[in-house]
Amino acid sequence: MKKVALITSGGDGAGINATIEMMANHPHIDLYGFSGGYNGISINEPIHLTPQFVENKSLAGIHYVQTGRSDLPYTQEGRDKLHRKLKAEGFECLTVCGGNGSQKAAQLLHKEGTNTIFIPMTVDNDVIGSDYSIGFDTALNKLMDLLYGLHDTAANMPGRIFMVEVLGGNSGNLALESTVAGAGDLAIVPEYVTQKRAITKVVKEKLKQKQSLVIVCSESAYEDKNYQSGNQGVSFEIAAAIEEGTGIRVRKSIAGFYIRAGRPTFKDASIAAKIGAKVAQCVSDNQFGVMVGVGNDRIQALPFQHLRKQYNSLHPQTMEIAKQYNKVIY
Ligand SMILES: Nc1ncnc2c1ncn2[C@@H]1O[C@H](COP(=O)(O)OP(=O)(O)O)[C@@H](O)[C@H]1O
Numbered sequence: 291m292k293k294v295a296l297i298t299s300g301g302d303g304a305g306i307n308a309t310i311e312m313m314a315n316h317p318h319i320d321l322y323g324f325s326g327g328y329n330g331i332s333i334n335e336p337i338h339l340t341p342q343f344v345e346n347k348s349l350a351g352i353h354y355v356q357t358g359r360s361d362l363p364y365t366q367e368g369r370d371k372l373h374r375k376l377k378a379e380g381f382e383c384l385t386v387c388g389g390n391g392s393q394k395a396a397q398l399l400h401k402e403g404t405n406t407i408f409i410p411m412t413v414d415n416d417v418i419g420s421d422y423s424i425g426f427d428t429a430l431n432k433l434m435d436l437l438y439g440l441h442d443t444a445a446n447m448p449g450r451i452f453m454v455e456v457l458g459g460n461s462g463n464l465a466l467e468s469t470v471a472g473a474g475d476l477a478i479v480p481e482y483v484t485q486k487r488a489i490t491k492v493v494k495e496k497l498k499q500k501q502s503l504v505i506v507c508s509e510s511a512y513e514d515k516n517y518q519s520g521n522q523g524v525s526f527e528i529a530a531a532i533e534e535g536t537g538i539r540v541r542k543s544i545a546g547f548y549i550r551a552g553r554p555t556f557k558d559a560s561i562a563a564k565i566g567a568k569v570a571q572c573v574s575d576n577q578f579g580v581m582v583g584v585g586n587d588r589i590q591a592l593p594f595q596h597l598r599k600q601y602n603s604l605h606p607q608t609m610e611i612a613k614q615y616n617k618v619i620y
């Protein structure tokens with residue numbers, strides 16, 4: 291049996307319990323989780339994730355271990371603390387579930403001597419080197435539900451403009467995919483600089499064709515970059531510009547954190563479970579310094595050294611379609 295530590299880091303993502311359950315049930319793995327992200331390794335007692343502990347809970351919305359954002363990995367001193375703690379407690383490997391920031395820290399820790407495996411988990415679906423991140427589909431489905439509701443009220447009471455602000459960090463994936471899927475009329479994404487005048491022009495054109503509009507706006511999209519990843523409120527400023535340009539009041543919603551966790555969809559539960567099985571196999575085979583993610587429709591273990599140049603931006607085909615149908619500001 292190998293003693294393995296696991297943390298979740300950064301924003302939570304539905305489905306990760308299925309990964310943990312698969313790892314906990316592998317005959318070669320003795321799994322322990324630290325709550326609180328990287329800092330949790332230093333300050334929290336490990337939770338023994340035995341097969342009995344994880345039984346029947348893998349599809350729950352509440353994670354087996356709590357996630358968090360931590361200062362320790364940013365400094366050599368902090369990382370040394372983590373290395374020492376893991377070594378002292380006899381862990382042979384650390385598995386980290388999170389987004390791009392967590393991936394960076396995992397790479398540093400591996401380079402400095404702690405065997406590490408990384409698992410992509412973020413609703414932003416922007417992890418370098420993986421076509422999919424655990425939690426994205428659940429968030430997308432919850433967002434779709436909200437947008438469908440707005441379309442219904444829009445149809446019942448025409449002539450209105452609705453604006454929904456959605457999570458996504460520096461990525462417009464949630465906004466773009468939900469819009470192209472038909473739940474929104476126009477996406478505003480941080481990958482393209484959004485100019486007030488351009489939005490008003492597109493909105494006016496769209497209102498010639500449609501009785502009402504549902505606009506899906508990413509949290510960090512705007513021309514003056516005052517709104518960064520994790521900030522809220524950019525849609526209010528964009529809505530004000532649209533109101534000024536069109537004379538129509540904009541009805542606003544922030545989808546917020548409601549979409550971020552909850553019970554996973556089939557896609558999240560399924561991919562997460564398969565990732566868990568692959569991670570367990572990697573541990574068993576002493577294959578460390580890898581990200582176990584999705585590529586070419588398969589679960590794959592990609593060595594950290596292959597990650598650098600594969601920045602995961604908006605899906606090119608989705609973006610092309612969105613442009614063709616005037617569903618995105620670019
Ligand atoms: N550049 C970095 N160097 C070292 N550790 C980092 C770095 N960026 C992020 N981290 C660690 O990963 C954690 C999560 O990163 P964050 O960017 O907040 O979320 P995510 O991993 O979901 O992208 C941070 O709180 C920190 O502990």
Ligand SMILES: O=P(O)(O)OC[C@H]1O[C@](O)(COP(=O)(O)O)[C@@H](O)[C@@H]1O
Pocket residue numbers: 299300301302388389390411412413414457458459460509519520521550
């Ligand atoms: O929960 P917080 O700390 O307010 O952070 C909000 C951020 O977390 C996310 O929901 C998820 O981001 P990460 O998974 O990269 O941590 C982003 O979409 C958003 O910008």
